[in-house]
Amino acid sequence: MAEAELPDPPSQGIIGYLKMVGPGVILGSLAIGSGEWILFPALVVKYGPYLLWAALLSAIIQAVVAVESLKYTIYCGQPIHKAYQRLPPNPMTWAWIWTLLIIIPVVWPGWAMSSATALAALQLGRLPGPQDSYLVLAWGLFALTVGLLVIHVGRKIQRTLEIVSWPLLILLLATIIVGVAFSASPSAWATVLSGFAGFLRPRLGFPPRDQINWFIVSAAIAYIPAGFGFNLFMSSYARDKGWGMGSKIGYISGLIGGRKVELKTEEMPFNVDDPENLRRWRGWLKVARLDSYLFFSGLTMITLILTTVMTYSLLVPRGLAPTGFKVAAAQAKALSEVLGGLAWIIVLLGGFWVLFDNQWGLMDSVGRTVADNFWFASERIKRWAKNDPRRIYYLTVYLIYGVAVIIMVLSTVFKIARPYELAATGAVLGLFALMIAPILQLIVSNRILPKPLRPGIVSNIIMIIGAVFYGFLITAMCLQMFAGITI
Template sequence: MNSETSQDGRIDEINPGCLPAWERADLPEPLPFGLVNLFRTIGPGAILLAAAIGGGEWIAGPLATKEFGRGILWIATVAVILQTIFNLEAVRYTLYTGEPIVTGFMRLQPGKLFWGWFYILIGVAQLATPALAAACGAVLFAAIMGRLPNGANDVWIQHMISTGVIVLAVLLLLSGESIERVLERLSWIMIVFIFSFLIVVNAIFVPVSESVATVQGFVGLQPRNNNVDLVLLATFAATAGSGGLGNLAISNWFRDKGFGMGALSGMFGSALAGEHGGVKPIGTTFPVTTENLRRWKVWWRYSVLDQVALWAFGCLLGMFLNVNLAAALIPADAELPGMAAGTFQAHYMAEKLWSGFWYLALLNGFWILFSTHLGNTDVLVRMVSDISLVAFPRVRQWPASRVYAVLLLVLTAWALFAVRVGTVLQLFEVLGVIACPIMAIAALQILRVNTRFLPKELRPAMWRRIGLLLCSLAYGGLTVALIMKQFR
């Protein structure tokens, strides 16, 4: 057990659960809080935002809005609020221990093997099938050929393009000394391009009255259509933010970025770059002293701004810009499959103003989808790597970067096959549906971990605990409804 001395002199015994006890050290000093240091410090939120602005905005959001009207958009607002609380509470554990949140789950009964295998299997079920790479193939095919894939020969060409997208993601993830830094830099570039294009085309093509109606939808002031497709609803609710494993991975990126005690835990380097920096499977905690609490408050402020001002605001803005464009340009009676929504908008803008909009709109769609595929690939490999380093002692004989690289290649080999199974929309719905039980279960585990393994001074406030319970109830309710629908 760790002995924890509080500010009033009380000594608390914190049982480390089913894993070894943490090491002890003082909390590293953060950069002094300020605007310049804010941009030097934040970054994990940019990775998660780039990964979040994907199928939800390009596929599920426009499709749900076209089918059921703007009255469904309040679901996105609620989803992002609940996921923001979820993310920050996952980060809270990492700031104190230097461990990803799933390592905290492995401290709970029935132990590391049970929860390790649970999250490996459910993570593979959600993200191993590369739905967004398949979508990238369809978008690039449309940009080149001027239409969506149709027929066996077209689909074969699309699959070849998707294969290239998968290989490109692997090369990018293994290209730098720090995988987190590579992702962060790429994410900032993609975010700037995506938002710049979307803001410009919304200003050009969408009347103010349409934008006002979309805003009303996000705050629940538009009429609601109760006759909705439950699978599409669950997909929309999950992918309006990050959805499932991506939300959990935020704590892994905070660790690699060096937030709080994560600075003492190491990071995943690139095997191709010869970077074999270690990742400590067991973290380090700090004593609750006046000085450490002062540092904690600064780290926490950086974390809140990273997740609220960057990720949450970016998710809502990205969804707004995409669905606002779709709602304004696509007629309600248009018969369009999910992937056709983006190409319809591209064709409309090219026909109304400038032919180059066809390529710009589809290029923007490609970056939206590719950024999510890149993030999802890292999420799955990173999660499985971290779990393996904790749960399976023999894995620790390898450098962490080599573990990551081997798992990346194994999962890529599967992805090259799986991308040919099912349509883009079917693959994407699998991603969204499986996210719901992950969020429901993990929200309760985060609540348990943060009220058991953290000292009282650092535990979440009551309203945050209620937020986690609401998150679990919301996504758990969707999970139960989907199961009941399947049985019916």
């Protein structure tokens, strides 16, 4: 690998940093979804806020793993999956492993169906029932198709997603802040925030054995801040954004408005013995940390706290403990006692914005994961794609779209699963990627990265905790579901 000079980081100051952030904004917009709006608030009204500490731990773990993955891109230009392919047994095996780890959880179209539930409720003036299932299906297909169209446009798909994500993130936060301002009581704030110390309670704040449903608990925590190992996608967005040595590698362009761009497969590391390069490295590391800690995990946790306070204020005093999208409907009904009919629109629009951008973000993330992995792993696939990664990317996206449509239709016609169940299923399946990611990142960061760029003891400990934490959730859930043993 030929060594090169690391490009200058953005200029110091807010304006300079804001010009370069983006991967965290995309992931932050994508991360704020079913977990923050539906699954975790439903968990709180059922069991209390005592697992808020677990959500915070999950957010910290994923932010640290995200920073470590971004360091690899800044160092040599390639996404983190390229580093994983340098590990045994071989690149193609890892390409298939990550393809399955990502596609299997994401193919369940719970986000499109949940956003469709919000649109149908706005149209009907009430929460849709079984008799309205085909209306929900129609809106779901509409949301899924619009999401598909979004990722066709732009010179860089990453830039298109960034442009769309900023206003959606602002709209989402504005909607939630309005709801909280009119609903939250000081006592609700105090009770919810006490959940950060929930680990001091019996069983670390987890519900009693005779009450706990590990499927629900694991699904709620798995989505905070993003499930499926989505924090790793930030490294792919960082390459396309041109962070560090990523500016010398190339990017995935849009089908409409883009052009064929050379996407290099080899790393282009900078010389770590050059003091000037290390000075620039520290500047880029500030950008990575800002994007990961603030825009990715930080905004997700702020949103989670706000939605949890709103849910707790509106539902617990009324003795309500709904599940699924009924959480949003119950909040809207309770808030309407204060704001009138406007509350129905505020809460449901919030639910729609939260869940709508999830679907196209998921399709893009899966498409770029598959495209990157097989682009690195197979010269034969590169030849088939005629050296254009868009052929792999869009083939994957169309397959995801097609399978999602089939699942949506079958689940509606044969009443196989509701939107909530689809979203929760995707969450728990994504736990396997969340458990594996910290383990692999520990190896890459401490073996492949040069010594001056390796993580400190705190980051290493957090990644070890991450592997144990997600592994525990998987074990507890599987024991209860398949062996009838409740921890």
